[in-house]
Each structure stands twice: as structure tokens, then as C-alpha cells.
Amino acid sequence: MTRPATKPETGPETGPEARIDRWTPAARIGVWGALVVLILLALFPFVLSAGLTGRLTALFIYVLLAAMWNALAGYGGLVSIGQQMFFGLGAYITIRIADLGLDPFAAIPLSALVTAVIAFPVSLFMLKLRGGEFAIGMWVLASITHLLVNLDPLIQGETGTSLISLNAYDAGPRRALIYWLALAGMTATLGLLYALLRSPTGLALQAIRDSEEAAASLGVEPARAKRVLFLLAAFGTGLAGALWLAQATSFQPKTYFSVQWTAYMIFMVLVGGIGRFEGAILGAVLFFLIETWFAATGVWYLIGLGAVAMAFSLFLPKGLWGAIDLRLIPIGHLVIKTKN
């Protein structure tokens, strides 16, 4: 899948002054840098304090959430206000699977898979809607899911329940395990998205993002490509919900099915850069820092998030990464001039 960088593909129409390539020096540094960072992150639980390990786990979950919402909106053109549906489902199904006697750490990835399976019939239906109808339609679905989960006697309505079986693990190893699971889950899901975007489906998606009509006229089938993204986003967002449950232990439907989660996703993606792989990661890191510094200010923190998101959508709709415009993750192709 990865083309050797030493043998760049030369398009027939480009002539000798230019070549078409995915890889730029920055992208090479970006990919190798990402690998080094991931290896370092994997070693952190051995040296970091308990509190910091927990905070970094939250950061991985934010990156996952932002990347999934970005996949949907930035590449699929699907703005959903109802992604809290999959976040809540991921947590709820984890509780249900763990209740059957399965180890909680096995229940988490399994729950994400089940969430994606549930998303399939939903996609058949919802992807027929467009624009704002899809956006709020998803919100209605999230609300339905929330109400249905409340009816489950195991959850006891808004009282909620907890992932009790986690108590079988001691606090120290448990924290490290959740951390590694979050790191692995984030890496694997983002890797999957990366592979998808570089595949022919990814090419189709980027064509659809730029103009759905033009892409369709060239034989691209938007419905199929969008469905793949929708299912991936359901998987990743469900995984994030399951991981959040492992971190928090308690499950109150109101907390998990809150539209606030989608508000966070939108904030991260708008600020970081919609439609840019690196943008979602940058947005998640910024959100993480803002939360660390300002969450104590309560309501003003939320007002600030909303105002900043609005300002970005009005004045810098491509986000910070759109302004920086540096390719660290090689997804599209570039025409690179070889002579000046």
C-alpha cells in the first residue's frame, strides 16, 4: 500500500518538470515522528503518575472522537449532531456484554464492533437524508436510543449502573491496561481511517467532498463510500464511549447520551481543521489543554467553547491546520515541481 519513496510515480501528463507523489519531506518526518511518539507514549505508564496516565487516556479518547467526527463531516460531508448515540451505545453494550460474564477488557472492543453492526441498518435509512435533516435526524435517533436504554432494567433508568467487573483488577494495573487499550484503540482506528482514505474508496470520498455531483458524473458511487465512513465512525465513537466507561466506571445514560459530546467533537474539528487528518488531532490536543486549564470555570468554559467554534466556522472555516497547511500525514497526491 505504501509506495517506496525512492521510486515516485510519474503521471503521463506531468512532463519532466513535475511528478505526482504522496510523499513530501514533511510527510516523511510526520509519519516517522508519529511512530516515535506512539512508541514513547506506550512506555509512559511505567514512568508517569496515576493522574497523568488517566489524563492522557482521556486525550486518546478525544483524538478518537475528533478523528471520527472529522471522518464523517470532513470526508463524507455528513454533519451529525447525534454521534452521542454511538458513544452511549459503546458504553451501554460494554455493560451488557460484561454482565454476560465476559472480561471487561474483551467487552470493550467487542462492544465497539456491535455498535458498528447496529449502525448498519441505521445507515441504510439515515444516509438517505441530506444536510440539516441528517444532522438533526441523528440527534433524534440519539434521543430514541437514550430513551430505550433507560428502559433496560439492568440500567435502572437515569440512576445508572457501573462496570463492576473491573474491580477484579487492582487499581494500578487497571489504569495502565485502560491506557494501553485506549492508545491501541486510537492508533488502530486512526490507522484504519488512514488506510481507508488512501484506498480507492478514499479517493472517491475526497472527490465527493469536493463536489458530489461532479464525482457522481464520473461514476463514483457516493452511497457506498459514505456508508463505509458512517460505520467506521460508529465503531470509533462506540470504542471511545466504551473506553470512557472503563475510565469512569459508572454509567449514567444522561451523561453518555448528552449532546455535549457532539459539541466537543465539533469544537475539536472546527478549530483543528475540518477535512484534514492532522487537524482533528491538533483540535483534540487543543481541546484537552483548554479543558485542563479552564474546565473549572464551569459555565463560562462552555460559553467560550461555543463562541470559539462559532468564530472558527465564520472566519476560519478550514481551521488552524487549514491555515498552517502542512502535510504531515500523506493522504492525497500532490504535484511536486522538480525544476523551478
Add this chain to the structure above:
Amino acid sequence: MMFQITNAVLLGGHYALIAVGLSFMFQVMKVINLAHGSLAVLAAYGIWLLADRAGLSPFVGVLLVIPPMAVLGWGLQRGLLERAGRGGELLPILTTFGLAIVLDNLMFQQFGADTRSLSPFIGDFAWASWELPGSIFVGKVPVLILLTAILTIGALQMLLARTALGRQIRATAQDPVTAGLVGVDARRISAISSALAMVTVALSGLALGLRGTFDAYAGAPQLLFAFEATVIGGARSLWGTLAGAMVLALAQTFGAMVHPQGFLLGGHLAFLAVLFVRLAAAGGVWHLLKRARA
């Protein structure tokens, strides 16, 4: 049974009043304003402030709240939606969602977690009722709200069908560029439409406060009800929206009869059912499933 149906129809009037502004903006500007519910709550707080601090009756207060709401609507279109709309059809969704978050939390900051109601300010009228044949009692306030909804929709439809402004609004809704070619200032018409929508939002804020209680975060459910009524009604005419609001209220009432927690679920399921039938009629369900397998 008759009692429940009567009350459902009255509740439908309330939903129609909330939905008409959303439906109107969607029809004219193709924009779904996600701050719609929050703006209704803002209007309700405005009326509440006038009643609580200045002792004004909510029925007078709403008249004072309407002009600033109309100005707000104008500003919303000129300042936010117009700019966001240039960046594609998705940005207005995100911008108005951001606006809703800002409004909700600002109102929470200002008014706190206490729920408010306008009914203490209207005296005996709050619980006055008429008796219908079959000893069904209907509250005067819900009847008034239903009548306001019908009158509002009637007035807007009349404006659209009979006046020069209405003709320009319809032209802008159909094709803003062509409307511009024949001398319609689409920017101005969109701003006027947004202002008109906010006038109905002010009325729905009054209805919200009179029917029950509200708090700073009451906007989101109001938005969902308005959206569901608009979609069920078919988003083509405002009378359709009224019908959609009635279906929504009846489904909620029926849901509540089936299960104690079935009120919201009933409405949501009716919304999904209508959507499903419409999509099936448009594309054919089997075709839809076949496409999925391919």
C-alpha cells in the same frame, strides 16, 4: 379517550407555534436554525423579566419582546447565516449549533438552574377552562395558544400568497439568483424572512412559559419538537407543519398511554415512521436494501 385527543390537539397547537418559524426559515433559506429552541427560551426569559421586574402582563410583555426579537432575526441572517452560507450548506448547521451552546449557557449563567413559568403572572386565567360537550374541560391558555398558532400560520400564508413581499419571498425561496436578476434583493428578503421567523419565535416563547415551566436548557427539546413537526408535515407548506405538529402531539399522547415513559418515544417513533414511509415511497424499500447489499 376524547379527553386525551382534545389535549393532544391543543399540545399540537403549541408545537405548531414553535415549528412555524423553523419551517419558514427552512423553506425560504434552506437553513435549519439549530438555535431555534434556544431563541424561544430567550424570548420566554425576556417576557419573564418584564413580568417579574416591571410587573407587566406577559401578554403586554410579548409585544415588547417582539421588536428586539425581529431585530435579532435580521442580525442572525446578516451577521451569521449569510456569512456561514457562503462556506457551503454544512457551515450554517455548525454556526447555529455553536450559537445555541453560547445562548443556553449564557442564560444558565444569568438565570441559574431554577425553572421559571409565566403562568403566575396571568392570575386566574392560568387555570380558567371551558367545558365542552361530554364534560371535557379545556384550558383557556392552551386554546389561546392553538388559536395563535392557526392565526400566525394563516397570516404568514396570506403574506406569502397575496402581497408583493410574499411574492419576493417565494421567488427567493425558489431561486435566489434568478430572483436577483429580476430585481429582488435576496439578501434583504432573507433578512426579512429571518426577522419574521423570530416574531413567531417570540410568540412561541410566550406559549412555552404559559403552558408550563422552562429553564436555560429547555431549547434543545423545543428544537427537536419543531424539527419533527416540520419533517412530519413535509416541509412544503406551513399548513403541513401544523398537521405535522398535530401528528407529533397525538403520537406522544398515545405513547404516554402505552407506557409511562412513552411520551417522548411515541413522538420520535412517529417521526421515524413518517420518514421511513416517505423514503420508501421515493426510492422503494427493496431497492434501498438491494443497494445496501451491492
